[in-house]
Amino acid sequence: MKAIYLDNAATTRIDPKVLAAMLPYLQEDFANASSIHDLGNKSAVAVMAARAKVATFLGCLPEEVIFTGGATESDNLAILGLIKAIVGAKSTLKPHVIVSAIEHEAVLEPAQVLKREGVIELTVLPVNNFGLVELAELKKAIKPNTVLVSIMLANNEIGTIEPITEIGNLLEQLNLTRTQKIYFHTDATQAPAYVDCNVKKLKVDLLSMSAHKIYGPKGVGALYIKKGTPLKPLVYGGGQERKIRSGTYNVAGIVGLATAIELISNKKSRVKEIGEIKNLRDYLIKALKKIPRAKLNGALKNRLANNVNFVFPGVEGESIVLMLSQKGIMASTGSACSSGSLDPSHVLLAIGLPAEIAHGSLRLTLGRYTTKKEVDAFIKALPPIIEKLRQMSPLK
Amino acid sequence: MYTEKVMDHFSHPRNQGIIPDADAIGQVGNPKCGDVMKIYLKLNKNKTGDDVIKDIKFETLGCGAAIATSSMLTEMAKGKTIKEALKIKKLDIADALGGLPEPKLHCSILAHDALAEAIKNYQTK
Known part of the structure; x- marks a missing residue:
C-alpha cells in the first residue's frame, strides 16, 4: 500500500525535475566549484546560475544570497552572526532582540542561548489567539537598544501568516529617527510555495529558507542578507560565500534548491x-x-x-x-x-x-x-x- | 521510535477496559502532562490466604508509550499475589517492552505507580 x-x-518529496537537474552535479560534473580547471568552472557557473534564480525569486541582488546547509543554519547565522557583528563593533549597550513566541526552535534556541550567555536582552513577544503578532505589542516591546526583530513569515504548526510587510513598514519608520538601527529577520521556511517572498515587499533585512520544504533536497538552504547588514561568520575556513559561510559548495544541492524555486516561480x-x-x-x-x-x-x-x-x-x-x-x-x-x-x-x-x-x-x-x-x-x-x-x- | 513489542501492546492493548465491581482502583497522572492511567483490580484469596490479582483492567489517556506500558503492566501483574505484584520495579515494565525512548521512561514509572496506588487503596480500605 x-x-x-x-x-x-x-x-x-523531491520533484523529479529537481532530481534530474541535480544528478549531473553528483556524477560527471562533480568538481569543486572553487577549483580553477574547466570542470571546476562548470560547477562554479552552476552555482552562479542558481544564485541568480534564487535572487530573482526573492527580488534581490545575487550577491545578497548566501547558500547554507538549511534553514536552521540560516536562522542561526542571521541571529548569531548579526549579534556577533554588532557586539564586536560597539560594546556600550547590551543589544536587545525580539522574537515571537511561536518561532521555530531554530530561531528560539540561538536567541535563548545568547540570552543565557548574557550577550543580549531578549523579549519573547506574545501572539494573539490566531497566532498573529500584533503591531501594537511589538511597538511597545521596542527599546533604544533593540537591534533585531525576528518574526517568521508563516508558522510551521498552525500555518499563520504573519504581517511581515506591516512590521517591516513599522520598523522602517522607527529606523528613520533611531541611532541604533533595528534589523528585521524573517524565517520563511514554510512560506515560499504559498506566500510572496519578495524581500522588497516584505521589507526585511534577512530571510531564511530551505530547499526540502519546496520539493527540493534536504541539507541545503539560503539566507538573504540585505546589502549593508552587518554579519559575522559562524563557520571559518576557505572563505566561500564572501567569507560569511566557508565550506565546499554543495553544488548538486544548490542546483536542486534553485530548480525547486524555479518550479514554484512560474x-x-x-x-x-x-x-x-x-x-x-x-x-x-x-x-x-x-x-x-x-x-x-x-x-x-x-x-x-x-x-x-x-x-x-x-x-x-x-x-x-x-x-x-x-x-x-x-x-x-x-x-x-x-x-x-x-x-x-x-x-x-x-x-x-x-x-x-x-x-x-x-x-x-x-x-x-x-x-x-x-x-x-x-x-x-x-x-x-x-x-x-x-x-x-x-x-x- | 518504538520497539515492535511496544507497538504490539499499543495496537492490541491487553486488559483494556473497566471492572464494574472492582475491589480497588488506582488513578495517577494529570491531563496537563498528557498522561492519566487508571487501574482496576479484582482480587481473590488463595489457599495460603494471600490476595491474588484475579483480574486487572486499565484505562489510559496518553501517548503510545503510556498505552503500551499500561497494557504490559496488566499482563505482568495478572495472577500474581499483591506481594509479588509489588515487587515489579518502576522500570521493569519498560524493560519487558524491550525498552522505551528515554523521554518516555516516565510512562513505565506511571504504570507502576498506578498499580501501587490501586493496591494502597485496597489495603487502606
Whole structure:
C-alpha cells in the first residue's frame, strides 16, 4: 500500500525535475566549484546560475544570497552572526532582540542561548489567539537598544501568516529617527510555495529558507542578507560565500534548491497549485469540524494554503499519529523537530490553549502530490481512531 | 521510535477496559502532562490466604508509550499475589517492552505507580 503523506510541513518529496537537474552535479560534473580547471568552472557557473534564480525569486541582488546547509543554519547565522557583528563593533549597550513566541526552535534556541550567555536582552513577544503578532505589542516591546526583530513569515504548526510587510513598514519608520538601527529577520521556511517572498515587499533585512520544504533536497538552504547588514561568520575556513559561510559548495544541492524555486516561480502553475491545495485544505477542515469537540487551531484567513491543525480534547496527539500510521497515513502532532519533547507544543500554548487540550493536536499538511482520494481516505480513517482513543481514556 | 513489542501492546492493548465491581482502583497522572492511567483490580484469596490479582483492567489517556506500558503492566501483574505484584520495579515494565525512548521512561514509572496506588487503596480500605 502506498503511504498517504500528509506531513509536507516536515518535508516534501523531491520533484523529479529537481532530481534530474541535480544528478549531473553528483556524477560527471562533480568538481569543486572553487577549483580553477574547466570542470571546476562548470560547477562554479552552476552555482552562479542558481544564485541568480534564487535572487530573482526573492527580488534581490545575487550577491545578497548566501547558500547554507538549511534553514536552521540560516536562522542561526542571521541571529548569531548579526549579534556577533554588532557586539564586536560597539560594546556600550547590551543589544536587545525580539522574537515571537511561536518561532521555530531554530530561531528560539540561538536567541535563548545568547540570552543565557548574557550577550543580549531578549523579549519573547506574545501572539494573539490566531497566532498573529500584533503591531501594537511589538511597538511597545521596542527599546533604544533593540537591534533585531525576528518574526517568521508563516508558522510551521498552525500555518499563520504573519504581517511581515506591516512590521517591516513599522520598523522602517522607527529606523528613520533611531541611532541604533533595528534589523528585521524573517524565517520563511514554510512560506515560499504559498506566500510572496519578495524581500522588497516584505521589507526585511534577512530571510531564511530551505530547499526540502519546496520539493527540493534536504541539507541545503539560503539566507538573504540585505546589502549593508552587518554579519559575522559562524563557520571559518576557505572563505566561500564572501567569507560569511566557508565550506565546499554543495553544488548538486544548490542546483536542486534553485530548480525547486524555479518550479514554484512560474506564475500560472503557482496560482493553480496554490488554489487546488487551498480547496483541498478547506474541504478537509470542513470534514474534520464534524468530529465531536474538534477545534481548528490558527487563523482561517492569513493561513498557509496547505496547513490544517486541529485539537481533539480527550486524546493524546501521538497516539492519533501512531494509529494513523498503522493505517498508512503519515501525519504529525505539530513539529517533527520537537517530537522528542514531552511538553505540548509551545505554539499551541502561545495561542492560549490549556496544556491538557494542546496535547491532543494533529497537524495535516498537504502538498503538490496530495490527492482528493487520499484526503477522503484520511477523513474516513480518523473518526474511529479518535473514538477508540477516547473510549480507552479514564476521563470521559 | 518504538520497539515492535511496544507497538504490539499499543495496537492490541491487553486488559483494556473497566471492572464494574472492582475491589480497588488506582488513578495517577494529570491531563496537563498528557498522561492519566487508571487501574482496576479484582482480587481473590488463595489457599495460603494471600490476595491474588484475579483480574486487572486499565484505562489510559496518553501517548503510545503510556498505552503500551499500561497494557504490559496488566499482563505482568495478572495472577500474581499483591506481594509479588509489588515487587515489579518502576522500570521493569519498560524493560519487558524491550525498552522505551528515554523521554518516555516516565510512562513505565506511571504504570507502576498506578498499580501501587490501586493496591494502597485496597489495603487502606
